[in-house]
Amino acid sequence: MSDSPAARLQVLFEGHRLTPTQRRIAHCMVRRAADAPFLSSVELAELAGVSQPSVTRFAVALGFDGYPALRRHLRDVAPAEAPEDAEANEYQQAVEAEIENLRHLAAVLADPAPVERAGRLLAASRPLPVLGLRAAASQAYGFSYFAAKVHPDVRLLDEGGSMLTDRLDAAVRAGATVLLCFALPRHPREVVDALAHARDAGLTVVTVADSAFAPVAAHSDLLLPAAVGTGLAFDTACAPMLLGRALLEAMCDALPDAQARLEEFDAGAAERGLFVE
Secondary structure (H helix, E strand, O other): OOOOHHHHHHHHHOOOOOOHHHHHHHHHHHHOOOOHHHOOHHHHHHHHOOOHHHHHHHHHHOOOOOHHHHHHHHHHHOOOOOOOOOOOOHHHHHHHHHHHHHHHHHHHOOOOHHHHHHHHHHHHOOOEEEEOOHHHHHHHHHHHHHHOOOOOOEEEEOOOOOHHHHHHHHHHHOOOOEEEEEEOOOOOHHHHHHHHHHHHOOOEEEEEEOOOOOHHHHHOOEEEEOOOEOOOOOOEOHHHHHHHHHHHHHHHHHOOOHHHHHHHHHHHHHHHOOOOO
16 A cells, blocks of 8 residues: 555545535645645645634544644654655656656555446446546546547537536436546536536436545545646646546446457558558
8 A cells, every 4th residue: 555645644534524624625635745744724724725723623523632633643654754866856756746646546446346336337328428627628538539439429528618517418318327527626616516417417426536535526426536746837647547547448348349349440440541550
């Protein structure tokens, strides 16, 4: 199991019934995992956009006497930091952070049951709507591009606005049973609203998000977390992308004709000279 700061926080938060405000605090701490043991309650409240008393109540909900006790616990369990490489520049540090995110994802995937369950759900949905807006649009597009090679009806939803609800309703009318959502920070309100609508319409929501405590968690039936890197001006999403590919693999395993569809595509591509080898 990964011993990264984010992984330790995830373990600490698991099994607790947290309010939406408390999940917001937890999500903020996971995203700032390396700094969390050193943040004051006021600093954490400002970062999470909540009140300082909410931070205190959050610590109590986790079983601590107050926030100072939670912070002492985080400092006690934090391993000694390895000496920083004086030669490592900010780009190298961002790469190392992504490698750590991938290690954590590998540890999570030691139990393949959630991804395998998601794969079966996605395979059974006809059509299969795939949602991703703003920062997550590329993740949704990449999944949909490959999924369409093996799934008979994949519907990419990568634009918001008033048409989004219409397209979700159309998918339900056509027989969809599942919505796959990619949700990355910053989380658009439209995505949260779309997931709430999807569940009201009877869809099972499977979500790939940057944290189990992301705002979309409350509207997801099966949430699969994969951390993003935050060391550069814009977040990096190697782990969510790889998790999406793992979901594709699980979906292929659940589609009896997936291999035949791939071979058919390859034969057609060769006949048309589609790719330069």
